[in-house]
Amino acid sequence: MSLTLAKAINSGLRRSLDDDPSVVLLGEDIGALGGVFRVTDGLQQEFGTERVMDMPLAESGIIGMAVGLAFRGYRPVCEIQFDGFIYPAFDQIVAQVAKLHFRTGGAVRMPITIRVPYGGGIGAVEHHSESPEAYFAHTSGLRVVTCSNPQDAHTMIRQAIACDDPVLFFEPKRRYWTTGEVDEELDTLPLGAARVVVPGSDVTLVAYGPLVATAVDAAAAASDGGLSVEVIDLRSLSPVDFGTVEASVRKTGRLVVTHEAQQFGGLGAEIAASITERCFEFLEAAPARVTGFDVPYPPARLEDHFLPDLDRMLDAVDRVLGRQNSLTGWRA
Amino acid sequence: MSLTLAKAINSGLRRSLDDDPSVVLLGEDIGALGGVFRVTDGLQQEFGTERVMDMPLAESGIIGMAVGLAFRGYRPVCEIQFDGFIYPAFDQIVAQVAKLHFRTGGAVRMPITIRVPYGGGIGAVEHHSESPEAYFAHTSGLRVVTCSNPQDAHTMIRQAIACDDPVLFFEPKRRYWTTGEVDEELDTLPLGAARVVVPGSDVTLVAYGPLVATAVDAAAAASDGGLSVEVIDLRSLSPVDFGTVEASVRKTGRLVVTHEAQQFGGLGAEIAASITERCFEFLEAAPARVTGFDVPYPPARLEDHFLPDLDRMLDAVDRVLGRQNSLTGWRA
Amino acid sequence: MSTTLPARTLVDDVAQILSPRGDRVENRLFDPWIADLTPDQLLDLYVDMVVIRRIDTEATALQRQGELGLWPPLLGQEAAQVGSARALRSDDFVFPSYRENGVAYCRGVALEDLVRVWRGTALSGWNPFDVGMATPAIIIGAQTLHATGYAVGCKKDGVDSVAVAYFGDGATSQGDVSEAMVFAASFQAPVIFFCQNNQWAISEPVGLQAHRPIAERAPGFGIPSMRVDGNDVLAVMAAMRCAIDRARTGGGPTFIEAVTYRMGPHTTSDDPSRYENPVIRAEWAAKDPIERFEAYLSGLGLLGPDVSATVAATADDVARRFRAGCLGLPDPEPLTVFDHVYATPHSWLDRQKSQYSAYLEMYGA
Amino acid sequence: MSTTLPARTLVDDVAQILSPRGDRVENRLFDPWIADLTPDQLLDLYVDMVVIRRIDTEATALQRQGELGLWPPLLGQEAAQVGSARALRSDDFVFPSYRENGVAYCRGVALEDLVRVWRGTALSGWNPFDVGMATPAIIIGAQTLHATGYAVGCKKDGVDSVAVAYFGDGATSQGDVSEAMVFAASFQAPVIFFCQNNQWAISEPVGLQAHRPIAERAPGFGIPSMRVDGNDVLAVMAAMRCAIDRARTGGGPTFIEAVTYRMGPHTTSDDPSRYENPVIRAEWAAKDPIERFEAYLSGLGLLGPDVSATVAATADDVARRFRAGCLGLPDPEPLTVFDHVYATPHSWLDRQKSQYSAYLEMYGA
């Protein structure tokens, strides 16, 4: 079945609602409207207002109510309408959702999934293009995942909902309309596993979510130039499947990490630091990062500069290979 | 004048209130009580309830109100009672305080200082021992600093308040009672600069806030064993003074970073990654991190395990030196 | 004139000065607050509403033509915005949401500045201090606290300026809005909470947010409130003037619920056919704020064919200039993406800028 | 018995069944709700209060002796806690703050489990599902949303269990508490908001949080509320039973403000001499909940010297067991610091645990 990424999540939600009566969907405008991206399209009609509930306009309230429902044995799936609107719920996520299982010595489970359309590239106004994943990956007790294609979108949302831990599920909104084959029965990889999407031997290029497609394009371009770039789709950001990344870097000796999020203190730093710790002696060059700048997400007319693209990825590939690149001769 | 770190901040606040009529202090219990750590002791008595204002019990409200006061030309200094209570204000900090200057093309300044007693080691109950600095260091538009001794506490709080950017000012609560000389006129380092507190040549040990004292002790212990450890007090976490760290690592070739905060996605990752980028060829070993574990802050009777101590720092020093250490022979 | 309001909701029914058909209704509380309006001033309110509707329509067209990324129409809310904004002084300060383009026009924002944000060339269209109005706040409810803090500052400064927070019915569910009421009451801040209840928060009807009229919420926080017909420009202005007077004279905060209807989509991206009942929509169409005021002014003999023609010409002219201004907005220079993150130098970001500048030099800007 | 309450605050004055001197006051609304209480049940309430005060005193002593890191006394709030908790069924669920140790005792929490958190051996003292009560919530106000969500779940399940959120006067300023009222009203959740207004949030008097009685806040959210003398165990129980009955029978949420006084410090770390007016404190001492009930029971002839001696002996015994339980609590094993962060394996944390285990092996645990 060929589906867009948005429809693949929709069908994953439908299957989860079907399979488990404790699953409930909570969010703003997810009912009659089907969500601003139509990811929940038709689900309220099909499952009723007790399973798919429009929520008052208060993110802390939505997550706090999900916590109470989880106490009662429910498995809430919350939609945060856009990345930039998750912060009012930060306290409930970080101080309650993430900590309750630990706080209660395992007595109270928080199988809550928080769906967040994230990232830029859609020409939106402020607060609609952010990549806040590092805040949550730094928070013990949470799992953080993101998908890059329709098949994963479908499988991973179902795995996230079925998971007994709280999961932040980041959806690459600019890829909602990407089409691909979806097999509802396919369940090849566990939720925490990364995937090598392009095998290669010269450089390891780690990406996730919206930038996987860009990274694959970069690898194709590099291959035209005779370079073999291995692209890894991280999929899980907490935990990171370092085994897969490490195996690749042991082979290539060179690592480039890319994400849309701001660089300072972002996931790229953790991946670079961890891989350096794990296979320092295999590294031929310092890992390079290709990320959004350390500025608030800029106005739409500037986002092409902010967002990592194929050229900036290739420039970093050149850098880790010690070839001529934009920083050759650059001095602070 | 010899002062505790808490009193040194108190005297810094007093000077700022004296020097600039636009400075106002906002917080819970900062008036008659003088704050739960007495950091604002006597200030409401001296400056009145219009300058030192007890706030209703709502952190988002406190920071949101500070934003409005900043619009009106004030320079608010907000106290968050404990680290774990900053999250209800996360949205106002991340989406408003951090972004308003950028959003308005420089028209609106946010010279807001947010004081946060942070870190563990005082045997407290949950939410009273956290180290959330990485969330804010990852947020473009904010500056993040922390002090480790009374002199810096005094000077830096005044610099933070005088700064036209928003500053998160993290106060190492378990060092509030540390005593030291304070010269109110001393103003040696800019707010963004790190300081070499123990010179050395074998290993660079980077610490900040509450762990600087521990790092200094570790350096002394190492020196008894014939090792020369250079200890850097980072002071500023955004921006990090990489120049100072880099100069040290170029000399030692070995880096250990320590903080109480959880490791995954913490500041240690950024420092390790950035230093690796800047002086890969000088590194003799992968930078090592000595941090809190990736668990929610544990109950008091377990915090000695969670918190980095002298022994764990020395173990990491051994590791970067390639000596026998706890991970020798360890396999995942 | 008295500025004392009872602690509980002032008016249980929606207060009007004009009926939906444009007939003058007696209102003992409100009448004195607009008794001084001259025919010229009445006409000005009318022109404002017509022009703002014209701008709004033009903006929707510009979006459809791909010239704007997005636009949040204020169709139907002209009276709520004009009546409230025209009650303010220039030294007052407005903290709007994203839908207050009518208010912005009244505050003197330049035409092209209205669309910078929606065209994506900037995150703010204007300098807030030039017009006494902050730029659009997109995080729902956050600005109510800013208005409260600003008002506390006015009080500290000993001036009688006031702050106004604009927000919607949906916003009342956000914790920040309740906290703003707590703080405003606690510090008796000279702030007006102006809620345009347009019946919708995107697809969610107001009944999901509140089981009681929204105006009833404030009194429990110690803030008097009024419920007013938001499609009646005179009633809105009267309520606002009354609230402002209270604030200026030390009476503290007031809450106004302007009951209106969002006649357009939530934004140009929205599709109300998925959730809106066309019958109810039609009912509200019959209460149009401009038609109502037109009828009233015609009754007063203020709106002959000449005047109408002049107003139409004015609106056309504004629309032309608005469109030209929009199309003329330049794209920002690449390296400005690094500007104004900080007010003072930041070593990390300065380095990043320098590196990206080297990158642009190598690969061509 | 009717469960309908008027939308507005039920009682403008603080409702009582017993005067501070222990005299029975007629209360037409409340009387029926406690008419069925037998002499034994009345005596049980008394014993609960005495025992809880004894536990509380003992805990303060343990803290002074260095056996507890901290303790939040509930001195003065015994009636508010016992009267409300004893109105509940075992299948109901309580979401407390940190001060509800009296409530926890009534729910059947084991004595040593009351102090695990305060001794620092665990972050929770008990399994919430064993006693129908969550463990202490320290983030002010957060638990009110949990109670609301839990109540929505009860409604979904078609059971008539209810949820209760306990919180303080200071908590009412937090956005979460207002949001909880929005959600509870919107979904007509069977939840009771039980606010112990003990006049203080650490050093801040309730007047800083609210200019109107706290009970007045709920009606604006569409939630009926009651204001009750929190030092009158019968009045508290009556209000709570009334609210619970409404919730069980589909009447939705109710808000109860129990007006009381924090007779101890905020916690054992606090120093009220810095901010408290001793005259007001003395006034409240005269309204002590236990003395009042004692006078009432004595008047009924239920509290002779024999009974009093038995009660004292019971309290002493509980205190002895409480102390022994506290001192007997074992320290947790080092590697348990990694347990229960996740319910399912997490590669990063598992590796970290393995490394720390190697470290402990090398350097000795």
Ligand SMILES: Cc1ncc(C[n+]2csc(CCOP(=O)(O)OP(=O)(O)O)c2C)c(N)n1
């Ligand atoms: C914190 C936050 N959550 C969600 C949104 C998405 N959103 C934008 S407008 C809107 C509805 C707002 O409704 P209302 O307050 O009634 O204002 P109106 O749009 O009707 O003028 C929502 C949910 C947002 N902007 N901010």
Ligand SMILES: Cc1ncc(C[n+]2csc(CCOP(=O)(O)OP(=O)(O)O)c2C)c(N)n1
């Ligand atoms: C979010 C948050 N902010 C601040 C605190 C610190 N704090 C602990 S108790 C307290 C006062 C609470 O007052 P109230 O709600 O009246 O409850 P009481 O202590 O009187 O029972 C404060 C400010 C906290 N625990 N959580």
Ligand SMILES: [Mg+2]
């Ligand atoms: Mg609305």
Ligand SMILES: [Mg+2]
């Ligand atoms: Mg209290």
